[in-house]
Amino acid sequence: MLNLLFYVVIVLFLAGTLVSLLGAARDLRIVRILSLACTTLASILLAALSLLILVTGVPFTPAAWQLFPGFSVEFFIDRLAAFFLFLIGMVSSCVAVYTAGYVEHMEGGNRRNLLCGCISLFVLSMALIVASENTISFLLFWELMAAVSFFLVMYEYSQEETRKAGIFYFVMTHLSTLFVMLGFIALYYASGSFAIAPLHTTPASLPLVTAAFLSLFVGFSIKAGIIPFHKWLPYAHPASPSPVSALMSGVMLKVAVYGLIRIIITVFSPDLWWGVLILIAGIASAVLGVIYALKEHDIKGMLAYSSIENIGIIFVGIGLFVIFSCSGLAMLATLSLIAALFHSLNHALFKSLLFLTAGSVVHATHTRDIEKMGGLSGKMPCTSVLFFTGAIAIAALPPLNGFASELLMYIAFFQSVTVVDPLIKVLLFICLALFALTSALSAACFVKAFGSIFLAQPRSKESEAAREVSLPMLVGPAILATACVILGVFAFQILTAFGYALPIPDLFLVSMLLLIMAALTYVVLYFTASREVRISETWGCGAKSQPSSTEYTGHGFSEPIVTIFSSIYRTKKAGTKKYYDQHDCIFAEGTAEIRLLKFFEEYLYLPIARGATRATRGIARIQNGCLDTYLLYVFIAVVAIILFLGWSA
Amino acid sequence: MTPDFLVYGVINTLCVVLLSPLFVSLIKKVKAWSQGREGPSIFQTYYTLAKLLRKEVIYSPKSSWIMRITPWACISAILVASLFVPLVYVTEPVGGIGNIILFLYLLVLARFFMALSGLDAGSSFGGMGSSREMSISAVIEPTTIIVFAALAFVFKSLNIIDMVTVASVAGIPVSPTLILIGISLFIILIVETSRLPVDNPETHLELTMIHEGMILEQSGRNLALMELSAAIKQTLLMALLINLLVPWGLATTLSVAAIAVAVCLFAVKCAILALIIGLFEASTAKMRFFRLPGLFMMAFFFSTLTIIIEVFA
Numbered sequence: 001m002l003n004l005l006f007y008v009v010i011v012l013f014l015a016g017t018l019v020s021l022l023g024a025a026r027d028l029r030i031v032r033i034l035s036l037a038c039t040t041l042a043s044i045l046l047a048a049l050s051l052l053i054l055v056t057g058v059p060f061t062p063a064a065w066q067l068f069p070g071f072s073v074e075f076f077i078d079r080l081a082a083f084f085l086f087l088i089g090m091v092s093s094c095v096a097v098y099t100a101g102y103v104e105h106m107e108g109g110n111r112r113n114l115l116c117g118c119i120s121l122f123v124l125s126m127a128l129i130v131a132s133e134n135t136i137s138f139l140l141f142w143e144l145m146a147a148v149s150f151f152l153v154m155y156e157y158s159q160e161e162t163r164k165a166g167i168f169y170f171v172m173t174h175l176s177t178l179f180v181m182l183g184f185i186a187l188y189y190a191s192g193s194f195a196i197a198p199l200h201t202t203p204a205s206l207p208l209v210t211a212a213f214l215s216l217f218v219g220f221s222i223k224a225g226i227i228p229f230h231k232w233l234p235y236a237h238p239a240s241p242s243p244v245s246a247l248m249s250g251v252m253l254k255v256a257v258y259g260l261i262r263i264i265i266t267v268f269s270p271d272l273w274w275g276v277l278i279l280i281a282g283i284a285s286a287v288l289g290v291i292y293a294l295k296e297h298d299i300k301g302m303l304a305y306s307s308i309e310n311i312g313i314i315f316v317g318i319g320l321f322v323i324f325s326c327s328g329l330a331m332l333a334t335l336s337l338i339a340a341l342f343h344s345l346n347h348a349l350f351k352s353l354l355f356l357t358a359g360s361v362v363h364a365t366h367t368r369d370i371e372k373m374g375g376l377s378g379k380m381p382c383t384s385v386l387f388f389t390g391a392i393a394i395a396a397l398p399p400l401n402g403f404a405s406e407l408l409m410y411i412a413f414f415q416s417v418t419v420v421d422p423l424i425k426v427l428l429f430i431c432l433a434l435f436a437l438t439s440a441l442s443a444a445c446f447v448k449a450f451g452s453i454f455l456a457q458p459r460s461k462e463s464e465a466a467r468e469v470s471l472p473m474l475v476g477p478a479i480l481a482t483a484c485v486i487l488g489v490f491a492f493q494i495l496t497a498f499g500y501a502l503p504i505p506d507l508f509l510v511s512m513l514l515l516i517m518a519a520l521t522y523v524v525l526y527f528t529a530s531r532e533v534r535i536s537e538t539w540g541c542g543a544k545s546q547p548s549s550t551e552y553t554g555h556g557f558s559e560p561i562v563t564i565f566s567s568i569y570r571t572k573k574a575g576t577k578k579y580y581d582q583h584d585c586i587f588a589e590g591t592a593e594i595r596l597l598k599f600f601e602e603y604l605y606l607p608i609a610r611g612a613t614r615a616t617r618g619i620a621r622i623q624n625g626c627l628d629t630y631l632l633y634v635f636i637a638v639v640a641i642i643l644f645l646g647w648s649a
Numbered sequence: 650m651t652p653d654f655l656v657y658g659v660i661n662t663l664c665v666v667l668l669s670p671l672f673v674s675l676i677k678k679v680k681a682w683s684q685g686r687e688g689p690s691i692f693q694t695y696y697t698l699a700k701l702l703r704k705e706v707i708y709s710p711k712s713s714w715i716m717r718i719t720p721w722a723c724i725s726a727i728l729v730a731s732l733f734v735p736l737v738y739v740t741e742p743v744g745g746i747g748n749i750i751l752f753l754y755l756l757v758l759a760r761f762f763m764a765l766s767g768l769d770a771g772s773s774f775g776g777m778g779s780s781r782e783m784s785i786s787a788v789i790e791p792t793t794i795i796v797f798a799a800l801a802f803v804f805k806s807l808n809i810i811d812m813v814t815v816a817s818v819a820g821i822p823v824s825p826t827l828i829l830i831g832i833s834l835f836i837i838l839i840v841e842t843s844r845l846p847v848d849n850p851e852t853h854l855e856l857t858m859i860h861e862g863m864i865l866e867q868s869g870r871n872l873a874l875m876e877l878s879a880a881i882k883q884t885l886l887m888a889l890l891i892n893l894l895v896p897w898g899l900a901t902t903l904s905v906a907a908i909a910v911a912v913c914l915f916a917v918k919c920a921i922l923a924l925i926i927g928l929f930e931a932s933t934a935k936m937r938f939f940r941l942p943g944l945f946m947m948a949f950f951f952s953t954l955t956i957i958i959e960v961f962a
Contacts, residue, residue: 433791440790444783456771505745532705552776
């Protein structure tokens with residue numbers, strides 16, 4: 001039964017791709033609708049299937065599939081995999097519904113059919129990675145995911161910016177594949193099999209195992225966007241269509257998180273320092289991610305940096321899990337792991353919600369610059385409410401889901417008193433302070449985002465002319481927003497139902513109390529206060545009207561934080577001044593500039609790229625395009641092989 | 650929800666709503682005295698609230714639904730938060746009410762709405778207030794959380810109601826490090842209630858205003874709700890400081906006499922704290938905005954010191 005369902009899901013996803021490929025020649029709406037309907041249905045079935053496994057807790061092994069002798073694609077779905085499959089299914093179905101509306105407004109003619117087909121294939125590849133039982137199928141689908149997502153990023157290939165982003169993404173994602181592959185090869189040498197199964201570490205195999213872990217960690221970190229491997233996110237997300245950003249940020253990053261959690265839980269028996277490494281990588285990404293997000297004025301760039309922050313938070317949870325389980329604190333370890341998993345699901349929901357609604361806003365205003373928006377809450381009321389829900393969730397405010405998972409994280413931190421090692425304890429307290437900073441800055445960031453986009457007056461003609469989007473573009477995000485509310489308000493009940501009775505406050509009670517208090521206040525005011533309301537212009541110190549240029553902008557809003565954290569932003573100030581007299585009193589002319597240093601790009605990426613270019617230039621010299629030279633190379637190679645074989649015999 | 654907790658909720662909410670305006674005017678009175686002025690009556694805040702309730706609400710035509718729901722969101726978040734800090738009577742907490750992290754984030758919820766409403770009408774004063782408020786709150790947040798972690802550490806509980814129970818049973822401060830925490834809590838109180846040297850609650854000048862800037866567009870009953878929630882927030886933070894450091898006289902049994910005594914004692918202790926805050930405010934000048942992180946670092950230092958002493962003791 002489950003087996004059948006599993007294969008129906010796969011066939012439906014493939015059908016979604018095939019339909020669009022068959023109809024690729026003609027620009028027909030029905031083709032896209034059909035393709036997306038297949039994706040939606042398959043995603044819903046996938047979510048249902050995984051929910052079944054999650055609830056029963058019985059692992060499920062679909063039939064294997066022989067690729068060629070010795071290499072087979074095998075699947076295995078346990079509770080952990082089912083959790084991530086649920087996440088993929090849930091988010092993808094909403095994104096597919098949204099895309100049905102979004103794709104019709106896009107440019108590109110029949111290329112749009114391919115977009116729908118690629119989305120289907122993309123979701124399928126991610127689901128199969130999670131379901132993989134051995135490293136072969138993991139890598140196979142990992143590469144499929146990388147390739148398909150590259151095509152999706154390159155949708156608007158005619159634009160210079162997109163091409164640059166696409167190449168950047170392509171290189172980074174293949175670096176990730178490279179490291180994952182190296183890690184799996186090292187694993188094969190350590191264990192002698194391709195299965196993702198517990199590994200028995202002996203002192204002799206320890207260096208190999210450590211190398212395997214580090215390599216896999218780097219590979220998954222690149223894909224997840226951990227600083228300093230994060231640079232592809234802020235390039236790829238603004239360049240790609242919004243549903244693709246939603247899928248990449250909401251789901252694809254979680255597949256990398258799944259990879260890391262899977263190898264830590266199933267394959268390795270981690271050391272304490274692995275936990276410290278993951279924790280530090282996580283907290284650094286969280287703090288820097290949100291600080292960069294505050295500076296960003298491209299709405300999708302900001303969401304991309306915010307994804308880096310949230311992935312950082314998830315890594316913090318994983319790091320805590322490793323540290324606590326190495327210190328023998330099973331209860332706290334479970335708590336941290338659940339916090340990391342719960343935050344993965346929550347982030348998938350609210351980040352795809354935010355990317356989708358941001359897509360609606362960009363569609364309505366034809367710009368990604370939040371300085372040119374403003375005043376959209378009146379023009380797009382439903383979108384504004386949906387974005388607002390996402391903003392509350394991501395700013396970790398009670399009683400929504402973002403708060404629920406961060407609360408678990410805080411409780412784990414607060415109880416870290418019981419860790420024996422005092423140095424670890426001090427480290428954890430530093431991380432706690434930084435974690436709190438992250439959460440407060442992300443609240444500031446989303447006050448800025450919501451305020452600049454939706455409140456006050458329109459700051460451009462496009463924004464003035466914005467209109468509410470079509471129904472599918474509201475339904476998809478609305479489902480996600482509802483899920484955010486339910487997962488937050490009923491967090492305690494849901495976790496208890498799954499058998500994790502954790503010491504967390506009952507947010508349902510808190511939300512009821514919030515409603516009761518508001519109702520009580522209303523009743524009291526109903527009898528005591530005046531009910532008169534007048535609409536009148538704000539007094540502007542005598543000026544007749546307040547143009548929208550007098551408003552506080554996003555730049556202005558984040559200026560104090562930029563100044564306080566200026567040492568992190570590394571702004572470069574430069575200027576020249578000329579004077580008429582020799583005492584430098586009468587100013588003649590001058591220039592001034594403030595430039596944001598792209599720290600990681602200028603100090604890490606470019607030097608490596610330059611080094612690579614220099615190294616390849618040497619190799620390029622032997623490629624002169626002359627046939628005789630190549631024949632000589634072949635001859636030398638043959639002679640060398642003969643000599644080598646003779647020598648070794 | 651036990652009946653006992655229901656009684657606790659009613660007593661606590663009534664106390665906090667009825668007493669809060671008193672302490673606001675008391676601090677003003679102390680400041681006025683120290684500056685050689687007569688100052689307004691100590692019941693002035695009640696009069697102001699009553700006056701505001703009778704006035705009409707004015708909305709800017711540019712403002713949206715955010716402006717309309719903000720006062721309700723603020724007051725209900727702050728009122729729920731008020732259940733987390735026992736003022737005069739302690740009982741068994743129910744369903745995680747009293748969780749110190751949730752308490753902090755309910756305050757953040759109110760602030761989030763307030764900052765958005767500052768941006769809503771499109772006036773630059775509101776935006777200035779919101780921007781500064783969110784910046785300051787971001788910088789103080791690590792300190793607050795470390796102070797709370799230190800409290801959780803000292804009292805071996807995450808629940809404020811449990812902490813107050815432990816403190817009131819012990820009678821004296823349970824640990825000498827609490828005095829260090831007290832200093833940090835005092836700084837947090839100053840910052841969170843927008844007082845000098847962080848913000849000047851009395852002026853509407855653009856150089857100083859943070860909290861006042863954000864609520865500049867509010868009027869009538871909405872402004873009354875915002876003012877009341879600010880007053881309640883101040884009382885809650887004062888109560889947190891008082892009931893953890895000098896918890897004498899808290900009622901642990903439900904009797905009219907015990908609660909009456911507790912209310913009087915609480916009012917006296919709060920009045921003394923209000924006096925200290927007033928004198929502190931009168932003797933300091935407004936700090937330059939970008940010097941504030943230094944002040945916060947001091948609070949951070951004290952709370953970290955507490956933790957280090959506790960960890961290595």
